[in-house]
Amino acid sequence: MPLAKRLLLFLIFLAIPLSEIYATHVRAGEISAFRDTTGGNQNSFRYIFRFVMYRNTRGVPQAAVTMNFGDGTLSQPNDIRRTTPLGNDTEELEFVFTHTYPAAGIYTVSVIIPNRNAGIVNLGSPSDMISFYVETTLFINQQVGINNTPVLLNPPIDRACVGERFVHNPDAFDIDGDSLAYRLIVPKQNVGINAVGYVDPTTVRAGTNEAGTGPASFNINQRGDLVWDAPVVQGEYNVAFIIEEWRNGVKIGEVTRDMQIRVSDCRNNHPLLVIPNDTCVVAGSLVTGVIRATDPDGNQIRLSSSSGLYEPNFPAPRATFTPDMIPQNSPAVGNFTWQTQCLHVREQPYQVIFKAEDLPLRDTLVDIKTWQIRVVGPKPTGLTATAQGNSIGLSWDAYTCSNASQMVIWRRIGCGELPDDPCRTGVDPASGYVQIGTVPIGTTSFVDDNAGQGLQSGVSYSYVISASFAPPSGGESLASDAVCASLALDVPFITNVSVERTAPQGEIFIRWLQPRELDQAAFPGPYRYELYRATGLSGTDFSLVGSRTVTSFTAATVNDTTFRDSGLDTEVNAYNYMLLFYYQTSRLKDSSATASSVRLTVTPGVNVIDLSWQANVPWSNAGTTHKVYRESRTLPGVFELLADVAVSDAGSFRFSDTGNGLVLDEDSTYCYYVETYGSYGNPKILSPLINKSQIACAAPLDTLAPCPPLLAIDSLDCGSLTGESFCNVESFANKLTWSYPTAVGENCDEDIVAYRLYYKRYEEDTEFALIATINSPRPPAMFYEHSGLSSYAGCYYVTAVDEDGQESAPSNVVCKDNCPYYELPNVFTPNGDGKNELFTPFPCPRFVESVEVTVYNRWGRPMFETSNVLINWDGMIGSGEESGGSEVTNGVYYYLAKVRFARLRRSDELTQIKGWVQVLK
Structure with missing residues (x-):
């Protein structure tokens, strides 16, 4: 072979990664992974990988592909399994690999092809000298269970038009039912290396969106809609995004799609597609939807649909869409039908993609929309509740979906139904219901004995049940109808623990209800009560504070009993109480549940005082309206109603006083108390139960916070870094200066006592670290030299701090990069x-x-x-x-x-x- 030809071949060899010996002109592609279950295979570490590649047919033929399995091994070059011509100089190639991993772990599977196709507008030139690289990360863990990556049903080659809003949806379908999330990334040319010269498609040339109301935009939403609104320059563009898989709040994998969008200068208007609204349906329902499309230019329209619901591996019955891919006159109509079953229940909604494509003589345009359908389990039926001593027995009908995994039992104090909403599965904690147990599906009964502690007599308990389905698909049913039951009133009930005087020698009022339904033949008198007190909301060190004796109970004597507990430091402490009840004077019958006083906490803020309160009581203070009182500014010692606060659960016992017509002065103190309104939920016990907190006071914080400073960094003159002198520089320094706004007006504090400077080494990092606090002289200096650095690279921001310790918002972020230099002689x-x-x-x-x-x-x-x-x-x-x-x-x-x-x-x-x-x- 002549020397010149050998030299040329070697130069070509140097231009590509040394592990690759074939070249092609790649347009797009991605890798999918599937657990290998062929032949009943139970090896959870064996996976099948499918690499789909789209290439320009004018390139050098692609003969084989090598896959890196991410565990230190490479596949043997794999021949093309399938070739599908797509027209427009494009073909789809499929490669299939099988690999068994040695152990559980996180593996990143990748493929690199030497050359993309030529003429890609938003990549470096020549783009056909830039490698194509995609990867898929797979999480293999037996605790997670079977994990298959999503399959992308829409191909990664799409068309857009100048000035027209473009939408692409990959139609990602995860057979496991995992939650999917989407994010844009820069296309890659190798592991961790961005494709040379990549720019966001909207920055190739400035333009506006289709409506002309703002600049062009490029983003992806959580439905997977990749939206470019709108292209400006014709040509081929490559973009990339990642589809993340999440299960039980843990990310278990991700797939990278590198796709190509061909932009033309179309002389056409895209069709307009109308689809049904997102919906939730009960398993067993027939889902139907009418899809309509019109074309502004009167062109014919071809409707089509893609979804995992149509795929052969989807549990039957599968969905249908008709007519599919058949030209129709405008307006075009399509019909979607799907008979759901219990096997279709899952936590995540199913996505159905609809596409309307107009059919002019040239420049076909499309409109794409996504319909989300969530399938939930049917409502359990036949729930009943029956009191059994100090417990309540529940029973219900056998559940209709045998593929559910367990029945969940929920309880709350007080009777009440849940709203009937097909999208509200399980039970919302805001409803007051809490989960008290689970039983395997097929079980039809449950005994609630309050985890062995017994239920509280006299309290009305409401119950609902719901079914849950096993991961990875998960899912829940609608909640059953509620049922209510209560135990007999045969023990005393504390109904009030109210702070009547707030002082170091304060007083608390206690009231209790005598046992109205006591069997006096079985438990004869005389009867004695002993009242015990402990310090704190949940204190357990009880001491006797008083006792009462009665001979018997009759209709005339069954009244509430009261007690005033004095000499308590109600400013500092909350207190809780318990009753012991004796028959025949000394024989213990039972004890009441403990009940505490209401404890109010006030927290000062800027222009606001935040209030929160709590009480540990056997009745429910939720689902009612509490009252907040504030001391009058003109009549000291007199408290006026400030607000009625609707509370749904214990976490919502909060109120923020922003003045209510009064400007809160940081030089003044404001005092408050709260009245709670509660109920046992039993019609035999009068309600509401009204109890007061102690009085608590606070003054607002300083109302003025500092303004963010304006930060600058010294510029780097790369030309000054030449010569031998640079070799002797052992450390570097960045000089930072900032200014504080002079016209701060009424919104920022001028009394600055310190500045705080924050730094991060890399621009893409999210966390800054505090590196300096400049607090001298007074006022503090507004410059800092960050020295002793190994290079100039880094980013900074600065904040201002006032005399009350309030820190301003961050300043602008400034960054400096290095001037790298490495040149070799020839x-x-x-x-x-x-x-x-x-x-x-x-x-x-x-x-x-x-x-x-x-x-x-x-x-x-x-x-x-x-x-x-x-x-x-x-x-x-x-x-x-x-x-x-x-x-x-x-x-x-x-x-x-x-x-x-x-x-x-x-x-x-x-x-x-x-x-x-x-x-x-």
């Missing part, structure tokens, strides 16, 4: 004359962290390898760590240098430098 003369003896970079490489260099002869054989930043090749065959070997002959040699610079962005750090050097002796 000739050296290792002839022993002491001049130019070594192949080494030009003096003073800048901000180089590491280097890997390999030198090849013209046949592609490695001659020299080193990780020495200075290389120092003396023309001998070997490595930088070995001496000896033979000399190379005069001639041209080719090198590949992988240089890692210290940069502001991690994605910019690794650079490959390819070139040649001539050896002359």
Whole structure:
């Protein structure tokens, strides 16, 4: 072979990754992964991978692909399994791989193809010299269970028109029912390396959205709709996004799609598609929907639909859409039908993608919309509740969906139904219901004994049940109708624990209801009550504070009993109480539930005082309206009603006083107390039960907070970093200055006592670290030199702090990058004359962290390898760590240098430098 031709072939060899020997013109692609269950295989570590690639048919034919399985192994080159011509110089290729992993773990599977197609507008030029790289991350863990990645049913080749809003949805279908999330990324050309020259499609040339109401935009939403509103420049664009899989709040994998959008200057208006609203349906329901499309230009329309509901591996019965892909006159109509079953219940909604495509003579346009359908379990039926001593027994009908995993039992104090909403599965905690137990599906009874502690007599308890379905698909049923039951009133009930005087020697009022339904024949009198008190909302160190004795109970004597507990420090403490009830004077019949006083907490803020309160009581204070009182500014000691606060659960016992017509002065103190309104939910016990908190006071914080400063950083003159002097610089410094707004007006504090400076090394990091507090002189200086750095790269912001310790919002963020420099000569003369003896970079490489260099002869054989930043090749065959070997002959040699610079962005750090050097002796 002639030398010139051999040299040309080797230069081509150097232009691609050394592990690849084939080239193509790739447009788009992605990798999917599936647990291998063929032949009843139970090996949870064996997976099938499907790499689908779309390529320009004018490129060099693609013969085989190698897959990196992410565990240190590569596949043998895999031949094309399927080729599908798509027209427009495009074909779809499918490659299938099978691999067994050695153990559980997180594996990133990847494929790299040497060349994308030429002429991609938003990549570096020439784009056909940029590699195509996609990866899929797979989480293999037996506790997580079977994990298959989503399948993308819509191909990653799509068309858009200049000035028209473009929508693409990959129609990701996860057979496991995992939750999917979407985010944009930059297309890659290798592991962790962004495609050279990539820019956001909207920045190729400035433009407006389709409506002309704002700038063009490019984003992806959580339905998976990739929206470009709207293209400006014709041509082919490559973009990429990641589809994340989530299960039980844990991310278990992600798939990268690198796709291509072909933008044309169309002379057409896109059709308008109308689909049903998102919906929830009960399993067993027939779902139908009418899809309509009109075309403003009167062109014919072709309707189509894609979804996992149509796929062969989806549990039957599958959905249908008619007519599909048949041209219709405008307006076009399609019909969707799906008979749901219990097997279709899952937590995440199903997505159905509809597309309307107009059919003019040229420049076909589309409109795409997504319909989400959530299938929930039917409502359990036949629930009953019956009192049984100090417990309540529940029973219900056998559940209709045998694929459910368990029945969940919920309870609340007080009777009440849940709203009938097909999208509200299970039970909302805001309703007051709490989960008290679960039983396997098929079980039809449950006994509620309050976890062995017994239920409270006299309290009305409401119950509902719901069914849940096993992961990974998950899902729940609607809640059953509520039932209510209560135990007999045969023990005393505390109904009031109210703070009547707030003071170091304060007073609390206690009231209790005598046992109205006591069987006096079985438990004869005389009867005695003992009242015990403990300090704190949930204190357990009880001491006797009083007792009462009665002979018997009759209709005339069954009244409430009261007690006033004095000499208590109600300013500092809450207190809780318990009754012991004796028959025949000394024989213990039972004890009441404990009940505490209401404890109010006030927290001052800027222009506001926040109130929160709590009480540990056997009745329910939720689902009612509480009253907040504030001391009058004109009549000291007199409290006026400030607000009625609707509370739904214990977490909502809150109120914020922003003045209510009064400007809260930071130099004044404001005092409050709260009245709670509660109920046992039993019609035999009068309600509401009204109890007061102690009085609590606070003054608002200073109303003025500092303004954010304006920050600047000294600029870097890369031209000044040349010469030998740079080699002697051992550390670097960034000089920061800032200013505080002079016209602060009434919204910012001028009394600044300190500035806080924050720093992060990389621009893409989210967390800043505090590096300095500048608090002298007074007022503090507004400059800082961040010295002792290994490079200039980093980002900063500064805040201002006033005398009350309030910190301003962050200033603007400023960043500085390094000026990397690493240049190699193209000739050296290792002839022993002491001049130019070594192949080494030009003096003073800048901000180089590491280097890997390999030198090849013209046949592609490695001659020299080193990780020495200075290389120092003396023309001998070997490595930088070995001496000896033979000399190379005069001639041209080719090198590949992988240089890692210290940069502001991690994605910019690794650079490959390819070139040649001539050896002359």
